Amino acid sequence: MSIHSVKHSEDQLLVQDSYLLEWKDIKYSVIHKDKETNILKGVSGYANSGEILAIMGTSGSGKTSLLSILSNRLFSQSHVKVSGTVTLNQNEIHTFHSNHYIKYVLQENFLFGTQTVRESLTFACRLKVPYLTKTQVNERVDDILDHLRLTKVADNIIGNSMRKGLSGGEQKRVSIGNELISYPNVMILDEPTSGLDSFTSQHLIEVLQAQAHLGRTIIFTIHQPNSKMFSMFDRFILMSEGNFLYQGKTSEVVKYFSDIGYKCPYEINPPEYFMRIFHIENRHHMSEEEKEILDICSYHYKKTLKKYMIPQTEGLTEIDIKKGLHTASISTEFKVLIQRSIINVKRQPMLSVIKIVQAIVMSSLVALIFNNLGHDKKSIQSITGALFFNSINYIAFPTQGEALTFPLERPVFLTEYKEDLYGIIPYFLTKVICEIPFQIIFTIIYSLVMYFAIPYNTYNASKFFIFFGISLLAQISGNALGYLVGSLTSSIQLAVVIGPSMMISLLAFGGFFSNTNSLSSAFYWIRYISNYNFTYRALIINQFTDFDFNNENDNPIELLNFQGEIWENVGSLLLVTFGMMLIAVINLKISGEYHKRR
Numbered sequence: 001m002s003i004h005s006v007k008h009s010e011d012q013l014l015v016q017d018s019y020l021l022e023w024k025d026i027k028y029s030v031i032h033k034d035k036e037t038n039i040l041k042g043v044s045g046y047a048n049s050g051e052i053l054a055i056m057g058t059s060g061s062g063k064t065s066l067l068s069i070l071s072n073r074l075f076s077q078s079h080v081k082v083s084g085t086v087t088l089n090q091n092e093i094h095t096f097h098s099n100h101y102i103k104y105v106l107q108e109n110f111l112f113g114t115q116t117v118r119e120s121l122t123f124a125c126r127l128k129v130p131y132l133t134k135t136q137v138n139e140r141v142d143d144i145l146d147h148l149r150l151t152k153v154a155d156n157i158i159g160n161s162m163r164k165g166l167s168g169g170e171q172k173r174v175s176i177g178n179e180l181i182s183y184p185n186v187m188i189l190d191e192p193t194s195g196l197d198s199f200t201s202q203h204l205i206e207v208l209q210a211q212a213h214l215g216r217t218i219i220f221t222i223h224q225p226n227s228k229m230f231s232m233f234d235r236f237i238l239m240s241e242g243n244f245l246y247q248g249k250t251s252e253v254v255k256y257f258s259d260i261g262y263k264c265p266y267e268i269n270p271p272e273y274f275m276r277i278f279h280i281e282n283r284h285h286m287s288e289e290e291k292e293i294l295d296i297c298s299y300h301y302k303k304t305l306k307k308y309m310i311p312q313t314e315g316l317t318e319i320d321i322k323k324g325l326h327t328a329s330i331s332t333e334f335k336v337l338i339q340r341s342i343i344n345v346k347r348q349p350m351l352s353v354i355k356i357v358q359a360i361v362m363s364s365l366v367a368l369i370f371n372n373l374g375h376d377k378k379s380i381q382s383i384t385g386a387l388f389f390n391s392i393n394y395i396a397f398p399t400q401g402e403a404l405t406f407p408l409e410r411p412v413f414l415t416e417y418k419e420d421l422y423g424i425i426p427y428f429l430t431k432v433i434c435e436i437p438f439q440i441i442f443t444i445i446y447s448l449v450m451y452f453a454i455p456y457n458t459y460n461a462s463k464f465f466i467f468f469g470i471s472l473l474a475q476i477s478g479n480a481l482g483y484l485v486g487s488l489t490s491s492i493q494l495a496v497v498i499g500p501s502m503m504i505s506l507l508a509f510g511g512f513f514s515n516t517n518s519l520s521s522a523f524y525w526i527r528y529i530s531n532y533n534f535t536y537r538a539l540i541i542n543q544f545t546d547f548d549f550n551n552e553n554d555n556p557i558e559l560l561n562f563q564g565e566i567w568e569n570v571g572s573l574l575l576v577t578f579g580m581m582l583i584a585v586i587n588l589k590i591s592g593e594y595h596k597r598r
């Protein structure tokens with residue numbers, strides 16, 4: 001299809017330049033226990049501007065692997081070997097910022113479920129095309145909404161497992177829109193129609209065809225297109241067992257296979273026919289007939305088809321290999337991420353209500369269990385218990401909350417990080433900062449309901465404010481522990497195991513259950529990393545200095561062996577909190593970088 005046939009020639013999404021994505025002799029193998037399995041066996045091909053190239057093949061034939069290599073997302077590592085060359089307009093894609101030109105849309109939609117379609121596109125636009133003004137961003141978002149036929153649902157919530165939102169087809173178009181927003185020249189999509197019904201799939205292919213007609217190169221994998229969809233592909237590749245069996249015009253594929261002895265019956269949809277004859281259940285146990293079919297087709301592909309695969313290399317646009325990525329400034333990243341977090345909180349009011357109710361219930365419970373305590377021995381014992389109970393409340397709830405929610409957010413983070421949308425530090429700090437208002441509200445409720453009911457030390461006002469400060473810091477440390485657990489685990493199931501195990505270990509050395517001097521020396525070091533320990537110590541010292549004991553021998557500071565000053569324990573709590581956050585950031589960085597190379 002010629003670019004000149006585009007309806008709106010003034011269209012901003014129109015690609016004026018000519019791009020050729022070409023790959024030569026791509027081999028990909030996986031090494032497992034010293035055994036090397038060849039996934040791609042030296043495939044070559046190309047995709048032109050203004051065309052749809054559809055790749056079809058049996059399951060496990062290597063389609064996704066090929067797309068990952070074409071989009072510069074799969075490299076040689078210790079357990080995988082990749083060789084061959086991929087070029088865009090004759091420049092190797094490793095040698096310049098190719099993701100400036102080539103965008104990849106994953107099979108799954110990793111979208112932030114509480115955003116609307118418009119907000120999601122605006123978020124992507126502000127980070128991917130940071131030089132645009134606010135008006136230009138809005139115009140571009142409207143443009144994409146229009147092109148992807150999403151205008152009607154522009155202000156609808158995307159939705160997630162907790163809240164129903166867009167349909168599968170609409171979500172897929174939002175994922176495409178998030179990539180299209182930077183007006184790439186090449187778009188590679190892994191099974192964009194997966195999970196969609198035939199009508200929705202066709203609608204999606206029409207949307208992609210419109211992009212191809214604007215001059216974009218569109219490459220995707222697909223399983224079983226219907227005949228209407230099949231006729232919309234300009235070029236077609238058929239794969240089996242890591243080899244190509246056909247590459248060429250879609251309009252010629254039926255004749256080609258007919259000529260070599262595989263005539264597609266009139267009443268059968270060609271893609272269905274190809275999948276039937278090339279369907280191999282088990283690569284290691286092919287029947288003689290299956291082997292023969294593959295051998296014949298491979299022979300004809302290499303001898304006849306392959307030699308006609310000569311891409312047109314004249315008139316290609318020169319790639320500016322010095323051109324860097326348009327990355328947003330750190331301040332823009334912060335701004336955009338904080339705005340998204342605020343929207344996220346606003347759209348889930350029940351979560352905020354639950355947190356506040358939790359604070360009221362837990363503080364009332366403590367106030368009811370331990371109230372009107374005096375200064376005698378029994379009361380002092382109860383106060384030490386109440387303070388430990390406070391430490392647990394302050395730390396355990398945020399830990400559990402973050403450890404369970406972070407794995408849910410993790411896939412979106414990994415996908416956005418892979419796209420270089422933002423750095424780890426703005427992402428992480430945004431999470432920490434956006435939790436602080438809740439922690440302040442929680443601490444105010446908790447302290448006001450409970451402090452004077454017990455009552456804790458009322459020697460002077462500073463006691464209350466020190467208690468407040470320690471409580472707030474303890475909650476931040478609880479969150480830090482939650483981030484640490486969440487950064488270590490990729491699933492809620494794992495978080496449920498790791499989180500409590502870590503919490504219990506730190507709690508055991510919290511200083512309440514046993515005098516720390518009497519604990520087993522092999523695990524003694526745990527008290528130096530226990531946020532419970534430093535919180536409890538600081539709270540006890542604050543409570544029982546300047547306390548009017550009936551009997552000086554009842555002083556828990558002596559009994560629990562809690563020497564030192566408050567500030568020393570608060571300082572240690574700060575250090576431990578910072579250390580946990582640092583480990584979480586390092587874990588995230590490692591996971592993010594690993595994910596980038598997959």
Ligand SMILES: Nc1ncnc2c1ncn2[C@@H]1O[C@H](COP(=O)(O)OP(=O)(O)OP(=O)(O)O)[C@@H](O)[C@H]1O
Pocket residue numbers: 030039057058059060061062063064065066080
């Ligand atoms: N990093 C890897 N480690 C182990 N095996 C791998 C790796 N990458 C790919 N494979 C294997 O290579 C084969 C091809 O995988 P790929 O995902 O490319 O196939 P596909 O054609 O996209 O399959 P499907 O249509 O089922 O998604 C599969 O058997 C897969 O298990």
